[in-house]
Amino acid sequence: MTPTTPSAQATTDIPHVTHGKTPKRAAIASWIGSALEYYDFAVYGTAAALVLNQLFFPDDTNPAIAVLVAMATVGVAYVVRPLGALIMGPLGDRFGRRFVLMLTLFLIGGATFAIGCLPTYEQVGALAPALLVVCRLIQGLSAAGEQASAISMSLEHANERHRSFTTSWTLQGTQFGTLLATAVFIPFTMLPEEDLMSWGWRVPFWLSAVVVVTAYIIRRRLEEPPAFQEVHEDDAKGAPLGLVFKHHKAAVLRIAAAAMINTVNMVFTVWSITYATNGVGLDRSTMLSVTILANAVALAAIPLVAMLADKVGRKPVFIAGVAGPALLMYPYLGSISAGNWPLIFVFGTLMSGILYSMSNGIWPAFYAEMFPTRVRVTGLALGTQIGFAISGGVAPALATYLAGPELDNWVGPAIFVSVMCAISIGAALTAKETARLSLEEINVLHRDRAVVSARAGSA
Template identity: 45%
Template sequence: MTDASISTPKVGPAKGGQSRKASMASFFGGALEYYDFALFAAAAAIVFPTVFFGDGAAATVGSLATFGVAYLARPIGAIVTGHIGDRVGRKQALMLTLILMGVSTFLIGCLPTFEQAGMLAPILLVLLRLLQGFSAGGELAGGSSLSVEHAPEGRRGFFSSWTITGIGAGMLLSNLVMIPVAALPDEALYTWGWRIPFWASIAVFAIGYFIRRRLEEPEVFEEIKQEKRTAGVPLFEAFRLNWQGIIRVAFANLFTVLNTVTNVFGIAYAISVGVDRTTMVLVAALAQVLGLIFRPVGGLLTDRFGRKPIFILGVLGSGVMIFAYFASIQAGNVPMIFIVNAIMTGVFLSLSDGVYPAFFAEMFSAKVRYTGMAVGLQVGLLVAGFAPSIGSTLTKGDANNWLPIAIFTCVCSVLAAIAALTAKETFRTPLRDVGITPQIRRQQESQKMRESASV
């Protein structure tokens, strides 16, 4: 059919069982993705420089770059999985991302070290990290689309917040696993200890796989398929119908820079100034415990007060707190590090996290929702992915020179808030009407006129 055949789908009431299943499927998918994310982040700061790069200052930079290289594959993954999600189905795309992430993470734990295989070791690590990135490129957008489209009206923010709560649970789980691992003697840590958390990811994968294979497609997407109105090439359609939404999501998602700066660069920086590595893992774990509470709270608040005010509050609050975070690390004040990170990440950042699955998904119509959100997210995440390497470059190895990376992080937060301000408020808009741009509306009216004339 032509583009003029776009019409507003008739969406029936959401099924309570499927709403809960969709939220749980997104929860465990997010848990697997960010168990791997946080695990790789901690390993890149603590273990990988020695295991895969031979140790030394250059090894740390190389290890952090390996963390960031996954973000190069994420836009490709967003395009491919978005195409499947908008053409074939949300469920099929999410099964693919789950399998790819589970297999690649397990295999990282099986890799030979630099001492055993030389340059082959970091090459294999990069290849598996690229596979992780490809998978991650479509996971969050798919889980958010699925949760939003299955959620009851008026509760889309809360139900979709479980996607990001799963991400927090995965990060917490990885931190809890890394605490005893990081405390191991160096000989045990660098030989077999670091492998255990990667192998353990198979348990989260199994749970996520069992839940996802029982899901149904959302009604709004099924109607589009039945009426043969799916996008021919979702990427082209997303840009043609709503390029503003993609750009807006890309800039709004710059708030995630704070996440990678604290979880990767922050840990490495703290270790370099003498803070115990196990302490920093505990700092991150406490923030994630609070996040399990405040992400759903953010979802509840956004259904009551709107997407924009809650998102902007969390983004600006966390952006300001980054200065106190680095100052407390430089001072070696461990209690203050715990308190500042708990407020910055556990409260402010978690509030924004709880909002954006619904906020970003609702910027697009169902026809291109998966692709539009996925591509916008990953463009913004390119900056976040390389933020740890940017931090290493800006500080130039000087432990007292943390101000440039703090300013960089804060600027990214401000840009995200400005992008959110330009968005349309959608918390009271029916699902059938969200993401309907003026261009789509004109096409709908034109189609109705042609149909009336033909009659």
């Protein structure tokens, strides 16, 4: 008699779980939302590095202080994201992934459009940076639920053998959003300085409205995944936030530490542009082209490495994608310091476009599989947003500080990146490999852990 495997038994017991899955539609819906989210974040980071320091935080006596303050506002949206996770995560597990995806779509898009309408410091004084920070806070609060809901939606709609590949389109969307934001900004950097500072910088923010409309049309037809619908019908499931804090604290902390890899992205897409243009004096439009090329390469790399992770496992691909950028950040920043354009393009593309994509492309599945379905959005949102708050909130400002008042020391920021990557690798090594498990087996795994945790707590 042929033995019944756990996955086969799960399929026999609940044959309706795979019915109604729409992996392609879920992947597209997740892709477009992530593209909007990271378009908004990237367009702000680019503007902060190039113009917002002059328009909203002028300091005629020390321009470096204005740059530092502008970089700090980049981090504001990251620092507030854990609070957004506390709000949006439970909403996603209570009312559905689609509910949060529609809510955050309009919050993020509306805040971005509003930034393009704000008056400058010259026009209204201190009110200008205050309004700017408010918009960034709204972006951060809503982004916390957007990504976790999109990843959970695509994971639960995915075919079992292609979960990493399906969820990778969420991060492919982030790369496209970053690429689009940078590409949109380049023509405006070529405007006369007066036109750029008066109206040119506003247009990239206004264009987010186009993405919002497109995302709405796609998402309004998306259905909740069958796995969520089944769990949602369970009246005894409890409060998602309470369950996470009671049974899944270790997973939240593991993801928060692993998410330190985001430091690489923040230093590459935000701080290195500031360093190159304000510290070294390199051409800003050419530096933006480095980001465009790296992100264009990442568009192809992310789904490919995700397919690899479905075959060989999450952990080896993720760890390789953390170790590589930790090493290549040194020659990349060194090339900027030397003003060597060929090496800047080579190391930037290799580091961010290929190696960073190895971790960036597969963390959605890697992290999301650390939680059962009933608390996936809450746990994933908390873990990632705590990590992003630390790495994204601190990286631009701390790298600017480590570079010195003249922005002439690139070694300190490079060491900082290596330390954060080491933390990420250490966290990943403690995770369980889940590539070969079905979602039902993952639920059982976490259910057993919850039982052990509850027994230990009552002992």
